[in-house]
Amino acid sequence: MTPTTIDARPTRSTDLRVIGLVGAAHFVSHIFILVLPPVFPFVRAEFGVSYTELGVVIAVFNVISALLQTPAGFLVDRTSARTVLVGGLLLGAASLAAAAAAPVFLLFGVAFAGLGLANTVYHPADYALLSNRVSAGRVGQAFSIHIFAGFMGTAITPAAMVFLATSLGWRGAFVAAALLGLIVAVAIMMLGEPLGGREAARAKAADKSAPSAGDWRVLATWPVVLNLIFFMLIASVSVGTQNYGIVALQALRGTTLSFSTTAITVYLMFSACAVLVGGWLVSRTERHEVVALIGLFVSGVALIPIAFIDLGTTILISLMAISGFANGVIQPSRDMIVRAVTPPGAFGRVFGFVTTGFNIGGVVAPPVFGYMMDVGSPASVIVGTALLSLAAIPVVLITVAQRPRAA
Template structure:
């Protein structure tokens, strides 16, 4: 066995450990994001509160995450991403434990505000670690597995928490989720040697011209701002399909609940597994913009016929499958586009800033699509979702074009 072979195996082993640990943290983060909504009825019955008050708690969680995610990114760049990530997991676990023990609704609200603070660390820390600690040839695949882990967390959370809450109570369900965060934090502390070290020091070692970790100017550059808009539009696509897809299909063509649910489920499942295919594809091309453009166009255009034609079940599910597949394929290339415009030493703050677009889109899109449903125009929900996907195409073109222009 040659030294080159040994080095390659060591590098692969280290990469897989980094990807696995960061993916575990992302999996937990998506469980924490959805911890409250599945148990709304249980919490509402115990505290005698309205759904509006419960919605306000969720809103506070998202507002805190949106406001503080970019500062968390600066903290990641300035210090150790591993330390920040472990701190976020521990704070998240403590917050859910506090919520589980809350004797009054106000304390539960404060606990979820703290959970929102914990949520700010995941994207900046995860992307800084994957960008800095994974071999360049595997970064796109690392991004795809990272996204897939989050999708799986989203997929299993509602049913799991409802089952636990039904059998043992919502407080036990929260404690079980808190325990999972402790396990993830312990795994990173015990097996996370490849994650150790300060991000700024690694960036300087890689590039002596790396900007200061405290420099805000990179966030005001045109490509970074456009990527923030890109993430907002993608978040709006998710809101349109996941939050309003079922009710829109029912109201538009009188689709049965089972058919509408099946169509959206197929969309979501194919999106999750297509992320892995997207990682494989992104590892074999440098034209991540072309992957994104083709995927956005196919995903958006596949939805248009659904809004105007009363399709049979096979065609409806088939078009939703096509849209979901291409929506998943673009995700790793989306992250590679952001990575390409990020200077060394700035992964935490740039990814923290652009992924705030998820929160902004999550705040703006729901009332807009909700208004469309209340106005009796469910077709506009589907068309609006498609247009958000298509509108991202010029954003990507301008972003990549501005990056290629000489300074």
């Protein structure tokens, strides 16, 4: 790569291409994460296994992702984020194809371990590319579109996988998902010229003080560690709402399954749409922590009355919408807070490290909320979710207080 290429300033067209390609990869990554749960009954019947055994497969996926995401971030910083991202997409597609062809459950599980390894690359590669390749004035909006693409992948996957499994069988559904990953990988290879080059070279060209690609010390700074905790708390909020919200509302108020599902769907849809509003906000303010603090407070407080008062359908749905909207608005600001404490040349490793909080929350929170349901305390699920959102507020405040010291 020539110095001219390294120093070239992004234009609107290259920004759009970078955001579109990286967003497409994030969309696919969320589909890959959720391909299995919607087809549990089909896979269970095929291999004659229990739900516990299927749960072990998902646990292995998450453990591998949690353990290897930070090393993947170092790989991104040391080499080319584009190459690592394409490699992850191809490995994910190959793993899903292998799972579709697996004759026995053991090989099926091994294939999902490969899918977990592929999942490690998306956050560090995506955020490194968006931080390094998008114009400074559009980075916040790029983050919001990136998050929105992931949310949309999450939203469409359950219904799409059930439809495909019913039409083509679960193996055919997996092959269809694998083909989508292959298509996006080819698109990035063919259209991703603005994504090319080594991240370390770009960082050094921009800032001679950028840390070396093998430097772990940045991960031990307080602002980065606090952001890991921040991501873990946010992930736990999502677990409480998305995984246990429906059963908690049913047990708490005796609501029907359809109404409880509607309430959670409203929460998720408002959250997804609010991400784009959050992107608009971060492009108009430098006080990203203020957006995050207000959003966390409103999201948590809006849930508390639901746990203690029979509000009626209209008010309950309204509060879920408010909480979901506030939760979505903070997402781009969340990423900008991380970016603000990340030195040039360290985007891959820092985002790889802090987004491991998603995996930690995904492992720790489900048993806790499940225990609350088992002991007959659905109100604790809702209150616990609200308190986790509020607990993130002092974490953000301390992070902001630490920022000048880190600089």
